[in-house]
Amino acid sequence: MSDQLTLDALATEVRQRLEAVNKDQAERLSDERLRQLITEAMDGLTKDEEFVRKIRFGSGSADTQLVGTKYARWGLSVSDVEFLHDLMSSHRGQRLKNGTHPGPSEELQRTFDSISAARYLSADKVMAMDRKAIDDLFPRIPLTEFHGSDRELARAGKFELTGAYQRAIRAMDTQTSGEGQQLIGAQYVGELWDAPRQLGKVFPLIDSFEMTDPTAYLPVEVDIPEMLFVPENLASNSSDYATVETGSQRVQVDAKKFIIHQMWSGEMDEDSIIPFVPFLRRQAAYAVAHYADSLVINGDNTNAATGNINLDDADPADTKHYLAFDGIRHAALVDNTANAKDATGSAATWAQLIGMRSLMVDRTRLVDWGHPTDPDDLIYVSEPDTADRIAQLDEVVTADKYGPAATVFTGEVSRIGRNRHIASIAVPKTEADGKVSTTANNNTLGQTVLFNRRGFKVGWRRRVMVESERLPGRDQTRLVYSLRLGLGRFTPTGAASGIESAAVLYNQSTAAS
Known part of the structure; x- marks a missing residue:
């Protein structure tokens, strides 16, 4: 009988221990526990400067959305796809040997829509924005900046009749009015703008600013105010201290237009x-x-x-x-x-x-x-x-x-x-x-x-x-x-x-x- 009790007790103990092992194993392998272990390990790694310097982790950027497409197989980035889409869009409707250009393919359009935050504005809309900027600018230009008959027109508030205004308007792309669209917010455009900063040698060294108007005026200090040695004012009727004016000038910056041509032999076929x-x-x-x-x-x-x-x-x-x-x-x-x-x-x-x-x-x-x-x-x-x-x-x-x-x-x-x-x-x-x-x-x-x-x-x-x-x-x-x-x-x-x-x-x- 005692032997039977001993065996029963032993079996119970073995079962309890197995259950404890399974419970402990389950806790060790739970999602929460695994997440905690990985987080602790990664925290330790990210504090290692040498490790961080050598290893880069994916950020879930739009580039990863290209995986599996033909554009990824060709090694194109988001900027490349935006460039290709903009190029194909601008070519839509142009005559080819066998009809007209269809514009972006369905696959390119779908890929562009899924990865790019860029949007298109009509050329008319962009031009209207430029014209408004010119209209807002001219009333703020001092009369001394106008010459001859322009000064009298400006004094009368008739800025739109001045030669300077007409020249500013003509400087816009009037020949393309109503044709095409302009891509706003494209990553490839930003990278092209960044190119002088990354690849240039002199241009990157000069501070830059974004011009909100076709002409900008930058204030320039001519000289520093002089420090004066003066007596202590003790009387109630003391005279004012002498004043010193600080001279200033303005530098005018006019935005000029530049273009770059590239020639492509043959028809502009997407593939x-x-x-x-x-x-x-x-x-x-x-x-x-x-x-x-x-x-x-x-x-x-x-x-x-x-x-x-x-x-x-x-x-x-x-x-x-x-x-x-x-x-x-x-x-x-x-x-x-x-x-x-x-x-x-x-x-x-x-x-x-x-x-x-x-x-x-x-x-x-x-x-x-x-x-x-x-x-x-x-x-x-x-x-x-x-x-x-x-x-x-x-x-x-x-x-x-x-x-x-x-x-x-x-x-x-x-x-x-x-x-x-x-x-x-x-x-x-x-x-x-x-x-x-x-x-x-x-x-x-x-x-x-x-x-x-x-x-x-x-x-x-x-x-x-x-x-x-x-x-x-x-x-x-x-x-x-x-x-x-x-x-x-x-x-x-x-x-x-x-x-x-x-x-x-x-x-x-x-x-x-």
Whole structure:
């Protein structure tokens, strides 16, 4: 009997232990417990800086929604799909050999709708917004900015009759009124706008702002208020202390229109163009980046047979980008020639490079553009051969000697003192006078531009618009990107001759030493 009780007790104990094990196992494997364990483990990992630096986790972005589509198989991103959709949409209805272009395919339309937050506005709507901006702007322009009969019209409130107003209206895309649509909020447009900031060398260094009107006015402090030594006022009838006015000026920034053309051979068939979409976007981005750099460096609106710093002995074509406005080189070579120094055909010396800073001191208004508090505000930019020659000077510290913790700007090759030195192909080789000749063989001499980036401002007016045009006679399709931007150069006098924030050392030999 006792043996039976012992076996029963043993069986009960074994059963209880098994139940306890199962219960414990169930608790260990429950969803809540597993979630807790994973959370604790991940918290530990995310606190490991080395782990976080090497590992990136998916964010559930729209790119993941492309998985399984033919666009993903071709390696297209959300921006690529938006670009392709915009391209196909702009091509809808154009004549082909076998009918008309259908626009985006059903698959492309469905994919675009599921991944993109962009929306289309009619060209008429976009133009109406621009016209309203112009209408809102003109009543705020001081009468002193109008000239001749325009001033009397402006004084009477008849801004729409002034020549300035009519020119602003004509600057809009009136020839495309009522045709097509403009894609607003597309990621690829934003990336194209970001290209100058990511790929450019000079343009990214200049502060920018979005222009809400075709013309913007930026206030500029002319001089600082003087600190006065005054006696203590003790009497009840003491006189007021003397006052000092702080002078100011305004810099006008006008948004100018620019376009980029790309040619595509053959008909714009969706499947045939898919492999080339990343290439087309990349080329457009490089173009925007390069010409944005060139605009701010080389701008010169002199459109004549002689005198343009980019084509001194010939009349530049009316569509040359640098004709839009005057830039940094122009400030020293033309506007304020005291800030341009001749290297007399020899290689630049350390003394000449350092001496450029003293040209940028405005002692009248106590503004030292050449020796800023932040050394990163003062930038040297040379054409590539000149930059390499300067880097050979014993006093110059080249980028490879900065050390692993140093921050290096895009295109930076060395430092002259504490200031960065950038090589940019946007800076041209020139003749001895620092200007470019129409005869390429005459342009053999180097040039270095020094500027304080706080003395300039870039304004963006219009987002990039992409359009296409079929050219059946050539069996080609033309892609057109258009945008608007402007450059402001600060001058305390209100005249370009007062610009002190730039200097140029020209006529430098680039021959190997």
